Amino acid sequence: xxxxxxxxxxxxxxxxxxxxxxxxxxxxxxxxxxxxxxxxxxxxxxxxxxxxxxxxxxxxxxxxxxxxxxxxxxxxxxxxxxxxxxxxxxxxxxxxxxxxxxxxxxxxxxxxxxxxxxxxxxxxxxxxxxxxxxxxxxxxxxxxxxxxxxxxxxxxxxxxxxxxxxxxxxxxxxxxxxxxxxxxxxx
Amino acid sequence: xxxxxxxxxxxxxxxxxxxxxxxxxxxxxxxxxxxxxxxxxxxxxxxxxxxxxxxxxxxxxxxxxxxxxxxxxxxxxxxxxxxxxxxxxxxxxxxxxxxxxxxxxxxxxxxxxxxxxxxxxxxxxxxxxxxxxxxxxxxxxxxxxxxxxxxxxxxxxxxxxxxxxxxxxxxxxxxxxxxxxxxxxxxxxxxxxxxxxxxxxxxxxxxxxxxxxxxxxxxxxxxxxxxxxxxxxxxxxxxxxxxxxxxxxxxx
Numbered sequence: 063x064x065x066x067x068x069x070x071x072x073x074x075x076x077x078x079x080x081x082x083x084x085x086x087x088x089x090x091x092x093x094x095x096x097x098x099x100x101x102x103x104x105x106x107x108x109x110x111x112x113x114x115x116x117x118x119x120x121x122x123x124x125x126x127x128x129x130x131x132x133x134x135x136x137x138x139x140x141x142x143x144x145x146x147x148x149x150x151x152x153x154x155x156x157x158x159x160x161x162x163x164x165x166x167x168x169x170x171x172x173x174x175x176x177x178x179x180x181x182x183x184x185x186x187x188x189x190x191x192x193x194x195x196x197x198x199x200x201x202x203x204x205x206x207x208x209x210x211x212x213x214x215x216x217x218x219x220x221x222x223x224x225x226x227x228x229x230x231x232x233x234x235x236x237x238x239x240x241x242x243x244x245x246x247x248x249x
Numbered sequence: 250x251x252x253x254x255x256x257x258x259x260x261x262x263x264x265x266x267x268x269x270x271x272x273x274x275x276x277x278x279x280x281x282x283x284x285x286x287x288x289x290x291x292x293x294x295x296x297x298x299x300x301x302x303x304x305x306x307x308x309x310x311x312x313x314x315x316x317x318x319x320x321x322x323x324x325x326x327x328x329x330x331x332x333x334x335x336x337x338x339x340x341x342x343x344x345x346x347x348x349x350x351x352x353x354x355x356x357x358x359x360x361x362x363x364x365x366x367x368x369x370x371x372x373x374x375x376x377x378x379x380x381x382x383x384x385x386x387x388x389x390x391x392x393x394x395x396x397x398x399x400x401x402x403x404x405x406x407x408x409x410x411x412x413x414x415x416x417x418x419x420x421x422x423x424x425x426x427x428x429x430x431x432x433x434x435x436x437x438x439x440x441x442x443x444x445x446x447x448x449x450x451x452x453x454x455x456x457x458x459x460x461x462x463x464x465x466x467x468x469x470x471x472x473x474x475x476x477x478x479x480x481x482x483x484x485x486x487x488x489x490x491x492x493x494x495x496x497x498x499x500x501x
Contacts, residue, residue, distance in 0.1 A: 078347065080324045089468045089486070091316065095308035109312050116316045120323055131468060172294075181302040188304070202264065203299045206442035209266045228260045231292060238295075 075123065083123055090132045091116065093205055094139045100200040101143040103189050107150075115142035133207075136215045140197065147193065154193065187237035195230035202227060254278055255288045263292050305443065307383070367451070367480070368430035374469050376427050377447045377484045380436065386445065387423030387438055397424045401435055409435035409450040410479070414498050419446070429482075439495060446485035446495060453480040460496045463489045472496045 075083075094115060098108035119138045126134055147155055188196060197216060201207040213220040254275065261267040262275045279285055380386050389400040398411040404426055413421035422438040427449065434451040453475055460474040471484040472492050476499075483496050 074325045075323060076325050077344070080320060081347075083320065085467045088313075088316075091313060092305075092307045095312065096306050099306045105306075109309065112308065113312060113316055113319065117319045117323060120320055181304070184298060184302050185304065199299075203296060204305045204443060206444060209261075209264070224257055224261050224264075224266065227264070228256050231260065231295065235291065235295060 075120065079120075079123055083120055086126075086131045087116075087119060087123070087135055090135050093132055094135055096204060097136055097139050097197070097200060098143055100188070100196055100204075101140070101193055102146065107146070111142055111146050112139065115139040118142060130211065130214075133211045133214050136201070136205075137217075140215055144193075183238065187234055190237050191230065191233050195226070195233050198223065198226045199230045199234060252282055252284045254282065254285050259285055259289055259292070263289065263296070300443070367432060367453075368449075368482075370464055370466050370471070372429050373449065373471055373482055373484050374466050376429055376436070376449065377469060380425065380427070380438070380447055381445065386425065388425045390423040392421050392423075394421060397421065397437070400424060401426075405433055405435055407435075407452045407479075409437065410499075411437060412499070414439070414495065417494070417498055419495050419498065441485070441487045441491050441495070444485060444487045446483055446487060446492065448481060448483045448495075448499065451480050452478055454478070455480070460493065460500060463492065465489075474500060476500055 091112075095108065095112045098112040098115065099105060102108045102111060115135075115138050119135050122138070144155070188199065191199070194216075198212055201212045201215060207215065209220055209223040212218075212223050218226060258267065258271065258275045258278075262272060267275060279289070389397055391397050392413060392415065394411045394413045398408070401409055401411075401424060409424075411421070411424065415421070419439045419441055422440050422445065425436040425438065427434050427436045429449055429451070432451055434449045437448040437450065439446040439448065455475055457477065458475045460472055464471045464473070469484055469486050470489050470492050471482055472489075473480075473482045474496065475481070481496075481499060483492055483499070485492055
């Protein structure tokens with residue numbers, strides 16, 4: 063599946079392609095929208111980007127040779143989102159990989175339960191994470207993707223999915239239990 | 250954080266991604282490591298917060314429409330090119346052929362696999378997709394089978410068997426009335442990770458059958474069977490192995 067995104071995009075698609083696309087890919091529009099929404103953090107922008115990604119997927123559709131249509135589509139959505147971020151919010155992509163997180167004691171389940179009970183707070187905490195951490199969490203916890211699917215969507219080796227998730231969860235925990243001021247200073 | 254497991258295997262364990270040996274090894278480790286026990290509790294609490302908060306955002310209806318329009322525009326339409334009249338006839342004939350082939354392909358499999366199923370694959374998928382629209386999933390939302398089962402009383406001429414399989418990974422979410430093939434049916438809703446499974450139940454006079462092989466349409470799967478005077482059809486976008494597992498639980 064890797065590289066299929068770069069497959070031929072110049073074919074003229076006909077009514078049969080259109081029907082197959084409708085059956086195989088369009089049912090995953092919600093997944094596409096949800097991923098774009100969390101990567102871009104803005105509903106208005108993510109509608110445009112999700113639409114662009116969907117039409118892009120259609121242009122590349124002859125390069126899709128069966129298999130997991132959701133993962134194939136999400137890979138294209140992710141690439142489209144990153145291209146958009148590079149163009150419109152390059153700073154956001156540069157705040158990554160700044161640190162190996164300082165070891166810290168685990169937060170108590172009780173403290174987390176209280177902090178996590180607030181949807182607004184949870185949303186804000188998730189949005190403060192760098193995109194590469196946010197995406198693995200969204201794919202795993204909201205989309206229910208397996209490690210294998212996450213690896214193919216995000217183009218990270220399958221062996222590092224587990225450690226990416228570990229770091230992402232640790233970031234989310236500390237963003238949740240720190241006050242908003244502290245959380246923004248950390249970034 | 251001194252324990253290396255906290256940073257790695259714990260997450261594979263939490264996500265069900267360790268192999269049997271790895272999982273057993275981690276469970277042995279858990280018995281003696283307080284740090285991992287606390288960390289696992291914290292991760293589980295975080296996960297249930299994420300899932301309770303319903304952070305998933307579905308695509309707005311307008312977007313779906315715009316995308317469909319964009320797809321149409323990107324599809325070669327015969328009208329865009331000047332085509333001699335005889336080609337039109339050929340195009341019309343092939344559209345008719347495709348339409349009739351897909352019509353039969355659409356209707357047949359369920360008829361074949363269950364001989365007298367009172368509903369078609371299209372109806373099942375439609376009902377499932379409709380139920381996923383906001384606010385349509387359940388009429389009675391409860392994880393308690395003692396709440397869901399009595400709710401159907403007086404609404405249907407039969408009593409669907411309602412069981413929760415939360416321990417097996419299929420939590421009962423609630424129930425709903427639906428209509429399939431012109432008949433009132435009970436829909437039981439289960440969740441598997443973030444995915445929903447609809448189980449449609451209606452009475453039948455036909456003899457029991459085993460669980461039929463899976464059907465697949467539009468990325469959705471279904472399993473159909475009859476048992477003790479009831480007709481069952483479970484449908485979802487989860488993998489067929491998950492769906493079959495639930496079907497077996499219900500079949501018992």
